[in-house]
Amino acid sequence: MDEPTTRPDRDTTLVDEKYSLKADRDAFEKLRKDIPPERQKENDEKAFMDQLMSDLSRSPSEVRSRFSSIINKKRELFNKDMTKAREEFNKTQKKERDEFTKKQAEARKAFSKKKVTSDERKEFFEDLxxxxxDFYSKQKEQRDEFEADMRDKRKNFEDYARAKTDEFNQLHRDYTKRHDENKKAQADMKKQTEEKRKQLQKNIDQEYESIRQKDPTVLEPTGLGQ
Structure with missing residues (x-):
């Protein structure tokens, strides 16, 4: 008896590697890398909106609730990042102040051990x-720049959230219309199906009634051998 022929692995021999799903995904990712980041972002956001409103079984209120939940989560994340940035900035400035204060204290201590003239003392403390x-002026400038940057970031985020909400509202109006039309179509179809079922049952009942009302002798079987 001949030995069974070993069947080649479908994934490795029936199709070339470049036609495999993995290759397709790799090619897609490679193609995606050639797309500018801003365009990628726009495409991703459009895909998100399309996905959010693709299932007409969701009520408009459910879709809006889902969108609001996502916006709120993004805002929470943004606020968390802003708080973290402020904490890091404050921590850095405090460290710089502590180091500066320590440096000046050490300079004063070292100077106090020296024999100096009144003019030298005056000049030293004027320099300090x-x-x-200068140090605190620089820190103030840094804080002003930081606060301005934080205001810009918050404004940009709120502008973005507002723009996306406006976009959602526009798409949501269309979704609500499509949802209501789909709901009405399903209700009409259900009504038609029920009416057909009732009509069929009515026809069966009428047919049965016509048979029931006939002379019973007509329905009796004909005797055999007569």
Whole structure:
């Protein structure tokens, strides 16, 4: 008896690697890399909106609730990142102040051990005071820049959220219309099906009634051998 022929692996021999699903996904990702990041973002957002409103079985209120939930989560994440950025900034400035204060204290301590003239003492403390003013002036500039950047980021986020909400509202109006039309069509179909069922039952009942009302002798079987 001949030995059974070993069947080749479908995944490795029946199709070339470049036609496999993995290859297709790789090619898609490669193609995606050639798309500018901003366009990728627009495509992803459009796909998100399409997916959100693709299932007409969801009520409009459910779709809106889902969108609002996602927006709120994005806002929570944004606020969390903003809080973290502020904490890091405050931590950095405090560390710089502590180091600066320590440096000035060490300078004063070292200077106090020296024998100096009144002019030298005056000049030394004037220099320290100048360094202190420059340091805190620089920190204030950094904080002003930081706060301006934070305001810009928040404004950009709120503008983005508002724009996406406006876009959603426009699409949601169309979705509501399609949902209501689909719901009405399903209700009409259900009504028609029920009417057909009732009509069929009525026809059966009428046919049975006509048979029941006939002379019983007509329905009796003809005797055999007569």
């Amino acid at each position: 005071d100048g360094e202190r003013k």
